[in-house]
Amino acid sequence: MQxxxxxxxxxxxxxxxxxKQFDSELMAVIEENKRxxxxxxxxQEEREILNEEE
Incomplete structure (x- = not known):
């Protein structure tokens, strides 16, 4: 089982x-997008925390 x-x-x-159908540049862009x-x-979570403190 894999x-x-x-x-x-x-x-x-x-x-x-x-x-092999995916270009390495495309994969780099996808990884950057994830990051x-x-x-x-x-x-967004930090902003939400700061807004709760006000």
Whole structure:
């Protein structure tokens, strides 16, 4: 049985069937988007906490 970690490792290595269709630049943009979404979520939570203190 394949685990999600195994699937992701194979995808990152380019060994997973179907992963070659994605451009490395596209994958970089997707990862950047994920990072920015995490940062935005943190900033929104911090803003919410600060607004509660007022």
């Amino acid at each position: 685990t999600l970690a195994n699937w992701q490792r194979k995808a990152n290595q380019g060994k997973l069937k179907g992963t 920015l979404r995490r940062e935005l979520k943190i900033a």
